[in-house]
Amino acid sequence: MRIDGNTIFIPGATSGIGLALALALQAKGNTVIVGGRRTELLDRITAEHPGIHAYRIDTADAEDVAEVSKRVIAEHPEVNVLVPMAGIMRVEDWTDPAGFLDTAEQTVTTNVLGPIRLIAAFVEHLQTRPDATILTVSSGLAFAPLRVTPTYNASKAFIHMLSESIRLQLARTSVRVLELEPPSVQTDLMPGHRENADAMPLDEFVAEVMALLEAQPDATEIQVERVRFLRYGEARGDYPQVVAALNARDPHGK
Template identity: 70%
Template sequence: MDISGNTIFIPGATSGIGLALALRLRAKGNTVVIGGRRTELLGSLAAEHGFDTVRIDTADAESIRTASAEVIRRHPDLNVLIAMAGIMRVEDWHHPEGFLASAEEIVTTNLLGPIRLVAAFVEHLRTRPDATIVTVSSGLAFAPLAATPSYNASKAAIHMLSESLRLQLADTSVKVVELVPPSVQTALLPGQEDSDFAMPLDDFADEVITLFDTQAEAREIQVENVKFLRYGEARGDYD
């Protein structure tokens, strides 16, 4: 997608990767609308950075319908959706009490959330001459972390959803781009913000913006750190 001149909606952008990208995209000359559940935090981000904001809970179908209608009403020139919200949990699949409730929440947020967001925005995006849906998968869609089965599966589903939507929407003005993060220093899991293994958040966000700027026709946005996960099977060292 073009890196400037867009009107972009990013649910799940009150912290972490979503906020880091929102700040950089706004600095590139885009109008950025951010969404989240905490109205106080949305208010402070609006005051500090000039974002328009909308309250949205991406685990709640009615919240998505209400928020999407409000965003389109206030920003009829909206042409980019970045489906950012997601959760990650450690699970033990030896017994159902170790994973079932977590798995259901993860699928609702990480898979049904983006599906519902696309459903809410796709007709509007098709009216724009140059529109983009950005999905957010993970390196763990391609090489699993044993401790997080449902998260891995939800992101693998997002990858295949992205591939399929790209085929279906090829006859429209809507492009589909998949952002594939590695482990990044955010609060996605306890202790991840300070992990030496995880990529520093600012480094990740800067590289993503550079890739959007220099790879306008890319189907996947892959920072260098994620490629050891993304291409393990192709290299023959997946195991």
């Protein structure tokens, strides 16, 4: 993925990693379009950051995804990068069906069906652009599970394998598939996580991501140094130790 000159749509960019990445990409000379459910946040972003475009979109609503995606493409036909960022992360107790089923279904709708629907809405258009990218967002927890968030972990493992698979199908097109794999980052994805001392500061994470995007234009996975502990535990042969360490030190983290 080239670092500048793109038109980038980032649904799920009203806060956290999505917003920080949107601002960093705009600073590099890209046209950035953000999306989210909360109109007041979108209005604030466009007021505080001239040049950013915004659309209200609910990625958990299939009809809304289809309708808003058509508008984005019609009004910004040069769009060549899709970054489906929207996601939720919630604690579940699988020892009690009443304690997890609703949360699990909501997580799958947002974290799995949301990106699928967005990619479906954009993939035909992206193939008409000479240099296009789908930048998916998985997690270090796709490779090592956090005990308290089973469905979140599984949803990110799905995103990883989806990325691997559609990359093969799109190999003969102009569309690259790039996967961003965050470690635990200080955001509001879960209550209190912004203050988690074990998580990576957001500004440091985004700075390292931007450096990697610039240094590795042909990469298929963007991995900051901190995520490699989780990403490669199985390959190193210390997966049980990785899982034990993750769950001992970060019971509520990403």
